[in-house]
Amino acid sequence: SQELEQSPQSLIVQEGKNLTINCTSSKTLYGLYWYKQKYGEGLIFLMMLQKGGEEKSHEKITAKLDEKKQQSSLHITASQPSHAGIYLCGADKSGSNYKLTFGKGTLLTVNP
Amino acid sequence: GAGVSQTPSNKVTEKGKYVELRCDPISGHTALYWYRQSLGQGPEFLIYFQGTGAADDSGLPNDRFFAVRPEGSVSTLKIQRTERGDSAVYLCASSLVQHNEQFFGPGTRLTVL
Numbered sequence: 136s137q138e139l140e141q142s143p144q145s146l147i148v149q150e151g152k153n154l155t156i157n158c159t160s161s162k163t164l165y166g167l168y169w170y171k172q173k174y175g176e177g178l179i180f181l182m183m184l185q186k187g188g189e190e191k192s193h194e195k196i197t198a199k200l201d202e203k204k205q206q207s208s209l210h211i212t213a214s215q216p217s218h219a220g221i222y223l224c225g226a227d228k229s230g231s232n233y234k235l236t237f238g239k240g241t242l243l244t245v246n247p
Numbered sequence: 248g249a250g251v252s253q254t255p256s257n258k259v260t261e262k263g264k265y266v267e268l269r270c271d272p273i274s275g276h277t278a279l280y281w282y283r284q285s286l287g288q289g290p291e292f293l294i295y296f297q298g299t300g301a302a303d304d305s306g307l308p309n310d311r312f313f314a315v316r317p318e319g320s321v322s323t324l325k326i327q328r329t330e331r332g333d334s335a336v337y338l339c340a341s342s343l344v345q346h347n348e349q350f351f352g353p354g355t356r357l358t359v360l
Contacts, residue, residue, distance in 0.1 A: 139289075168348070177251070177338060177351035178290070223289050233278065233342075234303065235349070237289025 138162075139226055141238035148214050149246050156209045156241045158224030166227040167200050167207045168235060173220045181209075181222075211243075219245045249273065251352035253339050259358045260329055268324040268355045272341030279322050280349060281314055282338040290338055296322060329359045 140159045148154050158167070166185050170178040182191045184200035184207060191198055195212045211218055221242050225235040252271045260266050272279050277298055282290035292306040299319045307313075311329075316322040326333055336356050340349040 170351075175353070175356075177353045178340075180348045180350065183348055225289070231303070233280065233295050234292050234306075235282075235290075236292070239287065239289050 138228065138236055139224055139238035141222075141224060141241050143241060144239070145242040145244070147244045147246065150215060151213055154211050154214055154243070156222050156243070158207045158209070158226075158238055160205050160226060160228070162205070162228060164200075164204045164207075164226045164228060165230045166232075167198075167204075168225040168227075169198050169207070169209050170223045170225060171220045172223060172240070178223060214243075214245045216245045216247050219243055251339055251341055251350055253337075253352040253355050255355060256353065257356045257358075259360065261360050262329060262331060264329050264359075266326050266329055266357065268326075268337050268357070270322045270324070270339030270341075270352060272320065272322070272339070273350055274320075276341035276343055276350075277319070278342045278344060278347070278349075279316060280340040280342075281322070281324050282340065284336045284338055284354070286335075293324075326357075329357075331359050333357060334359045 142157045168183050169181040172178050182198045187202040187204045189200045197210045200207045221240040223240045225237040254269045279296040281293040284290040294314050295303040296316045311327045314324045336354040338354045340351045342349045
């Protein structure tokens with residue numbers, strides 16, 4: 136069963152617009168990972184967050200982990216068609232340092 | 248550099264048959280993981296190898312599933328007496344050590360008719 140809730144399930148935006156994807160857990164997370172997946176391809180690592188309040192950025196993508204380490208958000212600024220794909224959050228829920236539990240993903244479409 | 252590779256990319260088999268799925272991790276990565284992704288779902292953990300040994304196989308759904316990594320590099324996921332419910336994309340990932348970012352392969356799409 137999926138224990139990470141992602142919202143929205145899908146999102147359509149116009150090129151140039153900003154957007155936010157959320158990932159929520161009912162339990163404290165030991166590590167939170169964001170991946171991007173295109174149809175028929177594997178997952179591409181984006182960012183890893185471990186500390187409450189942590190924020191990381193890469194190009195136009197910023198991810199944050201809240202202080203309680205139960206929610207993370209992924210924000211894309213000035214979206215481009217290349218940002219389209221499925222965004223997955225994965226979490227280490229047991230402190231194992233290897234077993235990731237994933238959300239169902241958010242399908243992002245960016246219209247030119 | 249070369250990433251994680253998986254073969255075959257697609258596998259169609261009949262119910263009851265045996266299949267093997269192969270994963271070639273990134274050279275030098277000691278940790279290897281198998282996940283299964285059903286349509287519309289996120290990947291689900293199956294098994295984790297540290298070197299040659301399966302450190303955690305708690306995600307394998309039943310005893311029809313088995314995985315090996317005899318030399319600490321290439322891994323094979325083996326499924327006996329396949330069922331239609333086994334149809335999914337099987338993803339392999341590797342990392343330099345445990346607790347590092349996991350690099351995923353493109354997956355093998357298994358279809359059981």
